[in-house]
Amino acid sequence: MDSKSVNKGFIKAVRESPLRTGKITPEVVTDQLNKVCQRVGSYTFNLKIFVAKEEEERLQAEPMKTKRRAFSKLISCEKITPTGSGGFNHTIDVMLSPFDAFNILKAGNVELSYRIRNDWVKNRSKEADSKKIIDPQNPIMGISTGLHFSGPTIEESIDREKIIDIPPYDGMSNMEKTKVLETLMEKHLRSAVIQVSHEYEVFDRYAQDQKGNADDFVKLRIGLWHEIIETALIFIVTEAFCFPLSIYNDICKDLDSQGSKSTFAHLGMETFQKNLASNRSILLYWAGDPAFDVLDVSAYLAEAEAVRLEELALLEERQGSWAGARERWKEAEEAWKKAIEAWRAVTQRPDRDQRLEAGRKRLAEAREKYDIARWMLASWDVSASSAGEITIRYSSWPVRFQARIADVKGKCLATLDKPGGAGVIIWGKGQPQGLYFIKVDGDRIEPGIRKIVLY
Structure with a gap:
């Protein structure tokens, strides 16, 4: 997550900025996220959350118990362990698919939008990736999400430049503690902007002889999976635990002096993300994908x-x-x-x-x-000559030309079988004058019967 984007004016600035063009478009990102939601299944994420004793008392109050019941279907196997500082470690399991994550955010009125970043690269230096250095101006894989929460910051609410992370609330007056708890109660995730580097070679359509960039498809889909799941986990925990101060420090504060940081949600997703990355085949050859080889x-x-x-x-x-x-x-x-x-x-x-x-x-x-x-x-016709003969002509006949000639009583007088194509058949010499019938059979034509008079 891009923690420096967590400010009141971030979303407004994004919407008012001019559209930047690149190799990938917001529409393509939206389409790819929809496909990720349809194709990638559920995983159970193990999360660890520290709750201060002041916050634990609030969680045990009846209003919060009622609110937490709404998340009981999502949170399972909750284990609570007291700590030496008087706080509590909550260990929870959350089973979630991208489809579930999308619908949870939608039900929570969290607005999702997408932005293409022309100032980001998709492949950082190997050194930066190996050290997992977080750089808001150059995130890993060129994919990150900017979050916007309602309400003021904690620092603003108690007029302090910095909140001591560990242990939370130490060094605060009772009035300050109350103010922090009230401020956290008012903070809710309101919007998320998924931002993607313009360098991704994933397009809305491909020519028949154009190969897709398989590496970019895999990285983009893993990145979108990560962002939608992480955003949903942050929403679930901040709502179900009424935004503990430890979570606020985890996701809403500036980066530390080393410039590296992983949220509680990110840590809970690492194993599954590695599994997805090592099984490329499940992220390729989806409906609508281009050729890859x-x-x-x-x-x-x-x-x-x-x-x-x-x-x-x-x-x-x-x-x-x-x-x-x-x-x-x-x-x-x-x-x-x-x-x-x-x-x-x-x-x-x-x-x-x-x-x-x-x-x-x-x-x-x-x-x-x-x-x-x-x-x-195919065509054929029949005529009679003054010499007392019947002439049958056929052309473009696709199979062998077969016909039967019968007299007026229906007696078959001759059966004709000639090569296909074009031909002329003469018959009737020596036959008595009278009415004759010629019947021609064919696979694709109605049986044709024509009559002719010999004179």
């Missing part, structure tokens, strides 16, 4: 080519060019075969099986359309 790109390109040929075939159909449609549908059929083979080679994408299934359906449709286009070009 060569095989992905090849599959996307093959699929895009098949779709392009389908569109050309449909255009030919609308223009009544069935010869062109036939060729394009044949090309689309071959393209879908290649796309299916390309997706078979992809192993990591979770939507691989769905894409394979969709590809097979599109392949079957292309074959069907190709077959229809072939038959749309």
Whole structure:
């Protein structure tokens, strides 16, 4: 958390500042946080909170007991241990998912917003990261959250420049203690601004042949997971424990002389964050993600080519060019075969099986359309000559041309079976004058019956 952003005018200044453009946009950050909320599950976070004896008495009072019951579903396994200074250590477990965290903040009327920082880098020096040095102007991974709490600061309320952290309330008069307790009762988390370095290469859309930056996707998603969970944990603890002074000192005061600091919530999240970072596969290949390697790109390109040929075939159909449609549908059929083979080679994408299934359906449709286009070009006719013969002509016939000739009584006089394509059949020499029927069968045409008179 960016502790120096905790002041009354912070949110107002952010909203009034001009929009800065970068490689990533607030809309992309919002979309990625929504995906994190949908895809990352729950973890149980173990938190340790010190409560002074003056604050413990307040927690045991009936009004606070009633308020704390509202958080009983979130806080489990609470263990209270007295300390030598007269205070109490509370150890609690909080089970939370990003989705839960988002809804808890929403129910608590905490306003979430997003800001792109052009003055932050996403990758700090190795030395700074190894020492976990907190720098508000250069946070780890280039992601941080500015918090805004209601009410005055403690220092303002009792007119002091500094509050002694350990033990809390020592050195204060009774009047000052009362004033601090009252001030803390009025402090509530009101808004949080998730800030992200502009250097993250995560976009709202990608070309088919453009690979995504897998490292940036992983770091951004871990960072957003961290910020939404940490913000929710701070909200839960400050509300359920009525903002202990130790928590105020933890999250609301300036950095110490070494410039390094970790909040109670951050410490409770470290193990799970390391687990997420070491299991990159669960943070990649989500719905809508771009290709991340060569095989992905090849599959996307093959699929895009098949779709392009389908569109050309449909255009030919609308223009009544069935010869062109036939060729394009044949090309689309071959393209879908290649796309299916390309997706078979992809192993990591979770939507691989769905894409394979969709590809097979599109392949079957292309074959069907190709077959229809072939038959749309087929034609045949029949005529009689003065020589007493019947002439049958056919063209663009996609299969073998088969026909039967019958007399007026329905007796089959001849069965014709000729190669497909185009051809001429002459029949009837020596047949008596009269009415004859020619019936032609085809897979994609209604059985055609035509009559002809020999004279």
